[in-house]
Each structure stands twice: as structure tokens, then as C-alpha cells.
Amino acid sequence: MTLLRAPNFVLSAIALTVALLSPSAGAQTRAETLRYVSGGSVNTLDPTMLGSTREAFAVSMSTYDRLVSFGKKQQGKNWVFDLDKIRGELAERYVISPNGMKITFYLRKDAKFHDGTPVTAEDVKWSLDRAVTAKSLASSQLLTGSITNAQQFKVIDTSTFEVTLPKPDRLALANLATTYVIIINSKLAKSHATPEDPWAQDWLKSNIAGSGAYSVESFKPGEQIILKRNEAWNRSADGKPAAFLRVITQTIPEAATRANLVERGDADVAIDLQANDAAALATKPKIKVVSTPMYNAVSYVSFNTQMAPFDNVKVRRAIAYALPYDDMFKASLFGRGVPLFGAVWNNGPPTPGYPIKQPVTLDLAKAKQFLTEAGFPNGFDTTFSFNLGQAAVAEPMAALIKESLAKINIKVEINKLPDAQMSTQINAKTLPFFTENAGAWLPSTDYYYRNFYTGNHRWNYSSLNDPKLAELAEKARFELDPVKYATYSKELNAMAFDLMAQIPIWQPNQDAVMAQSLDGFVYQFHRQIDFRDVLRK
Amino acid sequence: MGLFGITIRRVGRRFISSIPALLGVLIFTFLLMRVLPGDPAVFFGAGTNAGQAEIEHVRKQMGLDKPIPHQLLLYLKDVASGKLGNSMTTGQPVLADIKQRLPASLELTFTALFIALVSAVPLGIWAALKAGSLIDHAVRMFCVIGVCVPTFVSGLVLIYVFYYMLGIAPDPTGRLDVFASTPPNITGFLLIDFLIVGDMSGWWASAKQLILPALTMALFVLAPIARITRASMLAALGSEFVRTARSLGLSSWRIVITYALRNAVLPVLTILGIVFSTMLGANVLVEKVFSWPGVASYALNALLSSDYAPVQGFVLLMAAIFVFANLFIDILYSISDPRISIE
Numbered sequence: 001m002t003l004l005r006a007p008n009f010v011l012s013a014i015a016l017t018v019a020l021l022s023p024s025a026g027a028q029t030r031a032e033t034l035r036y037v038s039g040g041s042v043n044t045l046d047p048t049m050l051g052s053t054r055e056a057f058a059v060s061m062s063t064y065d066r067l068v069s070f071g072k073k074q075q076g077k078n079w080v081f082d083l084d085k086i087r088g089e090l091a092e093r094y095v096i097s098p099n100g101m102k103i104t105f106y107l108r109k110d111a112k113f114h115d116g117t118p119v120t121a122e123d124v125k126w127s128l129d130r131a132v133t134a135k136s137l138a139s140s141q142l143l144t145g146s147i148t149n150a151q152q153f154k155v156i157d158t159s160t161f162e163v164t165l166p167k168p169d170r171l172a173l174a175n176l177a178t179t180y181v182i183i184i185n186s187k188l189a190k191s192h193a194t195p196e197d198p199w200a201q202d203w204l205k206s207n208i209a210g211s212g213a214y215s216v217e218s219f220k221p222g223e224q225i226i227l228k229r230n231e232a233w234n235r236s237a238d239g240k241p242a243a244f245l246r247v248i249t250q251t252i253p254e255a256a257t258r259a260n261l262v263e264r265g266d267a268d269v270a271i272d273l274q275a276n277d278a279a280a281l282a283t284k285p286k287i288k289v290v291s292t293p294m295y296n297a298v299s300y301v302s303f304n305t306q307m308a309p310f311d312n313v314k315v316r317r318a319i320a321y322a323l324p325y326d327d328m329f330k331a332s333l334f335g336r337g338v339p340l341f342g343a344v345w346n347n348g349p350p351t352p353g354y355p356i357k358q359p360v361t362l363d364l365a366k367a368k369q370f371l372t373e374a375g376f377p378n379g380f381d382t383t384f385s386f387n388l389g390q391a392a393v394a395e396p397m398a399a400l401i402k403e404s405l406a407k408i409n410i411k412v413e414i415n416k417l418p419d420a421q422m423s424t425q426i427n428a429k430t431l432p433f434f435t436e437n438a439g440a441w442l443p444s445t446d447y448y449y450r451n452f453y454t455g456n457h458r459w460n461y462s463s464l465n466d467p468k469l470a471e472l473a474e475k476a477r478f479e480l481d482p483v484k485y486a487t488y489s490k491e492l493n494a495m496a497f498d499l500m501a502q503i504p505i506w507q508p509n510q511d512a513v514m515a516q517s518l519d520g521f522v523y524q525f526h527r528q529i530d531f532r533d534v535l536r537k
Numbered sequence: 538m539g540l541f542g543i544t545i546r547r548v549g550r551r552f553i554s555s556i557p558a559l560l561g562v563l564i565f566t567f568l569l570m571r572v573l574p575g576d577p578a579v580f581f582g583a584g585t586n587a588g589q590a591e592i593e594h595v596r597k598q599m600g601l602d603k604p605i606p607h608q609l610l611l612y613l614k615d616v617a618s619g620k621l622g623n624s625m626t627t628g629q630p631v632l633a634d635i636k637q638r639l640p641a642s643l644e645l646t647f648t649a650l651f652i653a654l655v656s657a658v659p660l661g662i663w664a665a666l667k668a669g670s671l672i673d674h675a676v677r678m679f680c681v682i683g684v685c686v687p688t689f690v691s692g693l694v695l696i697y698v699f700y701y702m703l704g705i706a707p708d709p710t711g712r713l714d715v716f717a718s719t720p721p722n723i724t725g726f727l728l729i730d731f732l733i734v735g736d737m738s739g740w741w742a743s744a745k746q747l748i749l750p751a752l753t754m755a756l757f758v759l760a761p762i763a764r765i766t767r768a769s770m771l772a773a774l775g776s777e778f779v780r781t782a783r784s785l786g787l788s789s790w791r792i793v794i795t796y797a798l799r800n801a802v803l804p805v806l807t808i809l810g811i812v813f814s815t816m817l818g819a820n821v822l823v824e825k826v827f828s829w830p831g832v833a834s835y836a837l838n839a840l841l842s843s844d845y846a847p848v849q850g851f852v853l854l855m856a857a858i859f860v861f862a863n864l865f866i867d868i869l870y871s872i873s874d875p876r877i878s879i880e
Contacts, residue, residue, distance in 0.1 A: 035715065044628045051581030051625050119868050135594045205628050221627040222634075222713065223830045224839070248715050252828045256693060257709055260701050266708040389842070420575030420843035427592070456581065457589065475701045 026432045032245035032537060034518075036529060037267040041222045041251040046204040048136035048180045057179045057529035059225060059249060062242070064182035065090045065235050066175065067105055067161075080523040083442060089235045090119055090183055090211065091161075098391040100168025100480055107159040112232060113185040113211045121161040126186035128153050128163075131277050134199040138180035144447065167478050170485075170510075172440045176413040179526050185209035196405030209375030211235075213242040213532045224250040227531065235534060243535030263287060269514035271522075271529060274392050275334045278511035289469055292523040293338040294462040296443035297353045299393075301462040304432045309382075312316050314374035317498040319433075320360045322367035323406045329414065329506060331396035339510040340476050349497070354445040358497060362463045367408050369379035379409025385421040386415075387436040393508070394435050435505075441525045445489035449473035449513035453496060462501035469495050505517075544871045548864050555772070555860040562856040563616065566849050567609055575843030577601070577685035581625045599625070599845070616853070626839050631850040635832060639854070641712055642727025642824070643832035646816045648747055649754035650809070657759045660765025662793065663847065668771060676767075680760035688819075692753040708747050709827045717742050750827040754820055758812050764847030765808045769801035782827060802873055808868035816857040 033055050038150040048062035073087030081514075088094060091105040111119040129150040131138035142148065146169035154162040165172050174182065184204070192203035206229075213235070227247040234241070250267075252258045261267035261275040263284060268384050273281070282289040301323065312315055325341040343350075343357030350356070371377065384401055386394035402412040411435075412499045417425065426429050438452050438459070454470040466486035467494065476488040512521050513531070522533045578601060582592035596602050598613060617623060621631035664676040683691075699706035707714055710817070712727055719728040720739055728747070731740035773779060774797050782792045824834035832851055839847035 008705060009771070030716070033716070037710070041627075043626060049628065050591060050598070051628075111820045137590070137591070140591060220637075220830070221629050223711065228717075229649065250710060250715060250828075252710055253834065254689075254693075257696065257826065257828065260696065261708055261710065264701065264708070265703070266710075296541045341680070418575060418841050418843075420574075420580040420841065422844075424574065424576035 008233040015482050020335050022318045023095060026074060033245040033248060034246070034340045034531060034533075034534060034536075035250065035267045035268070036272050037246045037250050037252045037253070037261055039258065039272045040252055041218070042225050042249060043221055044205045045208050045216065045219065046201065047182065048131065048134070048135060048203055050135070052137065053283055054526065054528055055249060055251075057526045058530070059216075060179060060182060061524075061526070061528075062211075062214040062247070062531045063212040063216060064184070064229060065089045065111070065119075065176055065212050066181050066183060068094065069235075070174075070177050070178045070525065071237075074296070075292070075523075078290055078294060078523060079521070081525050083174060083444070084240040084470065085179055086517060087237065089177075090124070094173070097172070101165045102157070103163045103165070104159045105163070107161065110157055110237070111233070113188070113209065114215045114230060115185065115188060117187060118416050119183065119185075119186060119211055120158045121155040122158070123186045124183055124333055125153050125155050125341070126190075127182060127184045130184065130199045132180055134201060136180070138200070141178060141180050141441075142175055144442070144450070145172040147172060147175060150456060165255075168480055170477060171442050171444065177225075178441050182210060185211070200432070216245060217246070222251060224248060236305070242532045244531065247531045257380070259513070265481055265515060267531065269512060269534070271510060271512045271527075273511060273513055275332075275508075275511070278513055279334050279336065279377050281513050288516050288518065290514065290521050290523075291336060291509045292512070293507050294439070294508060294523070294527060295338075296441065296525055297341070297437060297507055297527065298448075298504045299437050299506055299508060300434065300461060300502040301435050301505055302433070303500075304429060304463055305501050306429060306463045307432050307463070307498075309374070309380055312374045313500055314370045315376065318367045318370035318374060318376075318408065320358075320403065320500055321363045322365075322405055322408050322410075322504050323360075323371065323402050323503070323505075324362050325505065326359070326362070327467055328397045330398050331400060332393045333506065333508055336511065337506045338505050340504045341506075345497075348488050349493035352445060352486040352493070354443070354448040354489070354493065355507065356493055356505060360503060362404070364404075364407055371408055371410075379411065381411045382432050383413045383415045385417055385422065385425070386432045386434070387419055388416055388421045390437070391416065392433070397435060402462065423458060426461060427464065429463050434461075439527060445492060446473050446476035446485075449492050449496070450477065453501065464499065465503040466495070466499060469499070544868055548867060551864055551867060552860070559853070559856050559860065563613070563849070563853055564609065566607075566852040567845075570843075570845045570848055571608075572607055573843065577625065577843040577845060580842050581844075583829045588801055591687050593616065597659040601637075612737055612849070621853070625844045626842055627835075628814065635854060636836060638830055638832045638835050639727070641829060642817055642820065644712075644726045645747065645750055645754065645820065645823070645829060645831060649758070649816060649820075652751055652755035652815055653758045653762055653812075656755070657762035658766050658839060660759075661805075662770055664763070664767045664799065664843060665770035665774060666793070668767075673767075676763060678712045680763050681710040684760035685744055686756070687822065688753055688757050689822040689826050695749045695753055696826070698797060706749050707742070707799070708750060709746075711828045711830055712746055713739075713743050714746070718753040730740065733795075743843065744841075750823050750829055753778040753823050753826075754816060757819075758816060761808055761812055762805065765804050766801065769804045770797060770821040773801040799873065803870065804867050806873065810862045813862050814855070816853050817858060855868065 012045045026213040038055050042055045042430050044052045044056050044061050047057050066089050067089055068086050071087055073082040080171045090107055090111055092108045093106050093375050095104045097505040107119060107121060113119060132142055132149055133529055146165050147166055152164045156162055170230040188209040192202040215230055217228040219225045229242050230247050231241055235500045255274050258270045259281060260271050262270050263281060278289055281287045303316050305311055329335060329339050340355055340357050341360050341361045345359045384398050386398055397416045402414060405412050448504040450473045453464050454460060454473060472488055472492055474486055481489060510523060510527060517536050518534055519537050520533050520535045522530060523532050539778040546761040577599060578592050582595040600608060618768035624631050624634055627634055660676050664673045667673050667772060696709050700709055711717060720734050720736060723733055724732045727743040728740060731743060779797055784797050819836050836848055836851035
């Protein structure tokens with residue numbers, strides 16, 4: 001009997017599915033769709049989730065609004081984000097109190113979430129409470145702006161909101177513009193919260209409760225995500241909705257395939273091609289390469305200052321003068337970036353910014369002299385490690401370093417590590433000598449020094465423990481007087497060079513390879529595409 | 538009882554005897570993942586500024602703060618209740634990920650296996666019939682090239698020629714064009730789902746996406762199948778019953794296909810089981826090159842970031858498939874040669 005009934009069941013299943021299928025899939029023209037291909041994948045819709053990827057950050061910029069956002073400025077021919085120009089996003093305007101300890105936000109009265117509920121100060125309060133309370137990436141980020149607990153947030157009325165700071169922190173406002181500080185539809189989120197998960201972190205991983213320029217049409221984690229324009233959105237600088245009707249973010253693991261797709265015009269834009277592919281594509285007529293030095297990122301050659309022989313500053317200096325900088329720059333980056341070597345400092349660092357060009361060059365005689373002074377006239381053996389994910393850049397670099405250091409009798413063994421192993425070992429402080437990258441969302445000098453030169457965590461690559469530098473960086477953080485801040489910053493730059501804990505070697509370019517028809521690309525602090533910026537001419 | 542009953546009994550016995558092996562694989566992978574030097578908590582707890590507190594939180598979230606025997610017990614309990622844990626890389630339950638991705642891998646593997654079979658077996662027979670001739674050498678050479686060229690190279694070459702230069706193939710980005718609408722998820726096999734709903738243009742679109750990756754994989758496994766076919770055909774053709782058949786004046790077609798091939802097919806079946814299982818795991822590179830959303834690339838991504846649960850789930854799945862593939866081959870054995878009984 002059961003066997004006889006099976007075909008009926010199949011038939012009705014088919015009929016049902018056909019019925020369900022038919023209304024969807026309206027016609028969309030290709031020109032109104034932006035197809036972005038990337039190597040990484042979107043793993044969550046909530047950017048604050050521990051372990052969320054950079055691609056997930058990019059999506060969240062378009063799906064959620066923040067209180068404020070960064071303006072843009074021109075750098076050469078390209079546009080980049082402007083840390084010093086912060087405009088309202090969900091806030092219509094904001095007022096900073098004269099003592100710098102209170103920021104009042106006046107919210108847009110017309111702003112609505114995707115489901116039509118108006119955005120209120122209550123939502124902002126809940127979202128910021130979540131950011132500082134829930135276990136997520138947000139709390140440690142906000143810490144860098146002296147925003148640490150829920151008592152600092154106050155709802156004045158439905159459209160006025162206030163943040164109080166314990167100290168006038170230079171980065172407090174900028175922090176509220178970063179990826180993590182999303183404003184969530186608190187009513188919707190709360191309805192999906194559970195006693196074990198009071199901040200609805202589980203639900204928000206795969207659902208959007210935002211007011212952003214795009215909503216999510218479909219999401220296949222690790223494969224692709226399709227965004228649909230929110231027609232009511234008016235939080236851009238000119239008050240218009242985003243340019244594209246749809247945005248497709250697709251994971252294409254193979255860099256050569258991504259390059260092919262863009263070149264053939266099947267994909268519109270890619271930002272993580274290999275440097276040589278980008279250089280080759282720049283010559284093609286249909287392709288445009290927007291090559292922007294990542295001015296908030298830097299690549300280092302780092303030493304473990306707590307491990308012999310690199311605990312000796314003379315050894316570190318010896319190596320600083322023994323690296324073949326020019327060759328590395330050409331072989332690894334194909335010259336696509338800003339070199340941070342070969343400067344001449346007459347009396348101390350010339351500028352207060354970070355990173356700045358270091359007065360180091362390849363000078364083997366000097367290196368040899370430092371090494372002899374350090375007590376290693378016959379050199380020593382060590383390993384140089386890099387991350388497998390960075391192999392395209394780091395492999396030629398490692399080979400050149402090995403070759404060059406052999407000339408001063410330092411035998412280098414190259415150690416290639418999978419990403420997770422590399423971060424584990426950096427965290428455990430067991431690697432003596434390696435290359436790593438650093439990116440700072442808020443690239444102010446004190447921020448770099450506080451995060452990459454102090455503290456007992458993974459980001460202090462060189463495990464530097466210098467109380468004087470730490471104290472100065474902390475002092476600079478709360479210095480509102482720009483002249484004094486510049487003095488401190490220069491001092492920090494001088495100290496860092498003196499300690500030689502790690503050598504900033506260059507800032508690579510971000511090569512955004514796109515169709516000629518695309519315009520409006522802005523290099524953003526999160527080093528991803530902000531889909532709201534781009535349009536088709 | 539008959540043939541059917543014997544087969545069922547044998548399959549049942551085989552299945553039960555494979556349970557300890559599956560359990561062993563499970564425990565071994567579990568321990569292996571924990572012995573590997575990467576620490577997932579550090580990797581995933583790593584936003585800028587994230588410190589020890591975040592790392593410890595991830596550790597707790599992943600259950601890695603407990604002693605390993607305790608973790609193993611919890612994991613076994615989970616597996617017994619049909620759960621495989623959560624993936625940190627995709628943020629989804631591993632079971633859901635695998636359910637979604639396995640059909641993609643299977644569809645690719647089956648198609649590739651089909652292509653390999655229909656080209657390798659005739660090639661093997663042909664080479665055996667003309668052993669030592671130019672044709673034999675040509676077939677051997679073709680097989681050697683197929684097996685020597687790494688799949689990602691042949692994949693990239695195929696993409697370069699058919700997509701980039703000629704523009705015949707669709708863009709190598711997964712199972713279906715991003716602008717096409719997907720069929721309802723009935724079996725998860727796009728070719729079948731499109732057929733069920735009768736969407737022929739959709740079927741053709743997904744078939745077009747499938748051809749290049751399947752071809753790449755087929756090239757890679759051509760060699761073992763063709764070589765085994767050739768060797769066992771040579772043995773069969775040289776045997777006495779073929780000589781007898783020839784002397785009786787049977788048509789050469791009948792001798793080759795009915796008598797020689799039927800007798801030569803057992804080793805081919807054996808190798809098929811192995812080829813199938815290896816293909817499913819070894820198509821990582823093909824899946825990477827063609828952005829195919831399958832289980833192998835999923836497992837590789839997880840492995841690179843030391844994400845334990847997906848890797849363990851993947852290995853368990855592979856072991857289970859291996860067992861089932863071999864069971865299936867067993868059944869084929871008894872159909873092709875009822876005398877066989879492997880006890």
C-alpha cells in the first residue's frame with residue numbers, strides 16, 4: 001500500500017513547490033546590480049560576533065546605520081575616509097560639550113527600520129548597551145574610546161540621546177562610527193532574545209534588524225549574500241538612497257578566477273587580487289584600477305623583544321640595517337604601496353603621524369658593526385615566520401631576508417604557518433622573528449602605539465614592555481590640545497625607532513579592480529567596499 | 538532465500554562490522570584536531586584590541602575549556618543525538634552546512650565519475666585489445682598526463698580556454714549563475730531538482746556550470762580506471778574461456794563484452810569504490826578553483842582556521858560514505874558474479 005501511495009506524494013510535493021516558486025525572481029537588469037567577488041566570505045550578519053570576517057563588516061555597513069559616519073577626503077586622485085570629518089548618520093547632528101565629556105545626539109525624526117518602526121533613542125540605548133555589555137568584538141573596540149559601560153548612555157527624549165565620558169577621549173566620537181556600533185531595532189531583537197541570550201546574538205547572526213541602505217534578500221553563509229536596496233533610506237551625504245538596486249557579494253576563493261571574472265566584465269569589482277594581477281589588469285581598456293595606499297595599515301618585520309637574542313636592541317638594529325628593503329618592496333608588492341624605509345631624520349622624527357618613513361636602509365657594514373657590539377660577531381640561527389594567507393607577499397620577502405641576513409652570518413630558517421597556528425604562536429609569544437600586518441580603524445598615533453606596542457595581547461607583536469612608551473601613549477590619548485598631541489606623537493615615533501621592536505616596512509596599496517563604468521569608490525577604514533559609495537556612470 | 542536475501546544479510550553484517558571503524562575514525566580525528574598546534578579560540582577571538590577575555594570567552598563557547606576526555610564524551614553524546622556542533626567559520630550548525638553542501642559535492646563527483654567511466658572503460662578495453670600497439674601507448678600517455686597534471690592546473694587551463702578565451706563556458710562561480718533563480722530544494726541535486734519542476738533552461742544552466750569542474754575531476758581519475766580495465770581485460774582475454782569462445786567462432790563483440798568484460802569487471806568495481814570515496818575528499822582543489830560550494834572546500838577552510846567541529850564532521854561523513862560506497866560495491870559484486878561471497 002505504502003508503495004502505491006508514493007507517486008501521489010511526489011506529485012503533490014511537485015505541485016506545491018511549483019506553486020511556491022512561481023511568483024519570485026522578478027526581472028532585474030544587470031546594470032542595476034553590483035556584483036562584488038571576494039576571496040573571503042560573509043559568516044555572519046552581526047558584525048560584532050566573535051570571529052566575524054571583514055566581508056561581514058562590509059555587509060553590515062550597508063545593512064545597519066550607525067549614529068555617525070566618517071566623511072571622505074581626496075588623497076591624490078582617490079577618495080579615502082576622513083577620520084577628522086564626522087557627520088551624522090542616524091543622528092541629524094551632534095553636540096560635544098565644551099569640556100569634551102558629553103556628546104549629545106539629535107536623531108533623525110524620519111529614520112525607520114526595515115520593518116517600518118521608527119528609530120528612537122531607546123533603540124540607540126539598547127544597541128549601545130549591547131555593544132558594551134554582550135560578549136562581542138564591540139566592547140573591546142569601544143574601550144579605546146573610553147566607552148565602557150551602560151551607565152554612560154542616557155535617553156533624554158525619543159529623539160535625543162547622550163553619551164557621557166569619564167575623560168575627554170579623542171576617539172570617543174570616532175568609535176561610534178566604526179563597524180561594530182550598529183543601531184539595532186530593539187523591539188524586534190528583544191522578541192528573539194532568550195534568557196541565555198539576552199542580546200539576541202544567536203538570532204542576529206542570521207537576521208537583520210537594522211535601518212541601513214540595504215536589506216538582505218538571501219544569505220548563504222560562506223557562499224554569497226544578496227542585498228536589496230532600502231528605498232526609504234536617506235542617511236547618505238546627499239540624502240538619496242544607494243545607487244544599486246541589488247548588491248551580490250560572492251565568495252570566489254581563487255584569486256585568478258576573480259581576476260578573470262572582472263576582466264570579462266561578469267563581476268563588477270574585486271579588491272583582493274594579487275598585486276601582479278592588479279598590475280596586469282590596469283593595462284586593460286575595460287578595467288579601472290583604483291590603487292590607494294592603505295593609509296591606516298602597515299606591514300611590519302617584528303622581533304620578539306622578550307626572547308634571546310632579540311631581547312638585545314643591538315641585534316634588532318643590526319637586522320634593521322641588513323634587510324634588502326628595495327628588493328623586498330619590488331618582489332613582494334611590485335612597488336604597489338608606500339615604502340616606509342630610506343628616510344633621513346635630521347633631528348628626530350619629522351612628523352607626528354603614524355606610520356612614518358623610518359631612517360633605515362640596507363647597510364651591511366653598519367649591521368655587522370651592531371652585531372659585533374651585541375656580542376654576536378659570528379651570527380646566530382633563527383627562524384622567520386609568516387602567515388600562509390600572506391604567502392604571496394611574504395614568501396618572496398622571506399627568501400630575500402634569508403639571503404641578506406646570511407651575509408652577516410645570521411642563518412634564517414623560513415617557517416610558513418597556517419593562519420590559526422600563526423595567531424596562536426604570536427599570542428603565546430613563541431615566534432622570535434616574523435612579519436605581520438596591522439590595521440587601525442582609527443589611525444591616530446596614540447591608537448597605534450597603545451595597540452601595537454603595549455600590552456600583553458596578540459597585537460603587541462614584538463611583546464614590547466616599555467613603561468615609558470606606554471605611559472606616553474596613554475597621556476597622548478587624552479590630550480585635546482593638538483600642539484601638545486603632536487609633540488607627544490613625535491616623541492613616541494622617536495622612542496619606537498630607538499627601541500626598534502619592529503620595523504614598519506611599508507603600506508601596501510589596496511587595488512580595487514573594477515569595471516570602467518563604476519565610480520565613487522572610497523577607501524574605507526575597514527578596508528572593504530562600502531556599497532553605498534559606488535555607482536554606475 | 539535467494540540472491541537478494543544473501544546480499545542483504547551480507548550487507549547487514551558488513552555494516553555492523555564497520556561501526557567500530559567509524560567510532561575509531563571519530564575519536565582519532567577528535568584527538569588529532571586537538572593535538573594540532575593551532576588554537577581556534579585565539580584565531581576567532583581576534584578582533585583588534587581583543588584580549589585574553591575574548592579569547593577565553595570563545596574557548597568557553599566552543600567548549601574547549603573542559604578537559605579533553607570530557608570534551609570527547611560531550612562530542613560523542615552530541616553525535617549520538619545527531620548533532621555535529623557549530624562551525625565558527627560559517628556561524629552555522631555543522632549538520633546544516635553539510636546538508637547544504639554535500640549534494641553539491643555528490644553531484645559533481647557523480648557526474649565526474651560518470652564521465653570518467655564512459656571514457657575510461659572503453660579506452661581500457663581498446664588498449665587491451667591492441668596491447669603494445671600505438672593506440673595502447675597513446676592511451677597510456679593520455680592517462681599519465683591526466684594523473685600528472687594537478688587538478689587545479691587542469692581546472693585553471695579549462696577555465697582559461699573555455700571561459701576566458703572562447704567565452705563558451707559560463708563564469709566558473711559555483712553551481713548556478715548568480716542571476717539565475719534557484720530551483721526549490723527537493724533533493725539538493727540541481728540537475729534533478731530542475732527536472733522535477735520541469736525548468737529545462739535552468740537545468741541547462743546548471744549543467745553548463747557542472748561540465749568544466751566534472752571534466753577536471755574526471756581527467757584526474759581516468760588513469761586508475763583505464764589502467765585497471767586494461768590489466769584485467771588483458772588477463773581475461775588471455776584466459777582459456779576466451780580462447781574457447783574464439784575457437785567456437787563467436788563474434789568478437791560478444792567475446793569482448795559478454796565474456797571477457799563481465800569477468801574483468803570485478804577489479805574495476807573495486808577501484809570504483811575507492812576512486813569515488815577519494816574523489817569526494819580530494820576534490821578540494823577543484824571546488825576551490827570553480828568556487829564550488831562543496832564539503833571538501835568547506836572542510837579545508839575550517840582546517841586552516843583550526844575550526845574543530847566542521848573538520849570532525851567532515852571526516853566522519855567521509856568515513857561513512859566510504860563505508861556505504863563499499864557496501865554498494867559489494868552489492869554490485871554479487872550482481873556481477875553471484876558466486877562471490879566475501880565473508
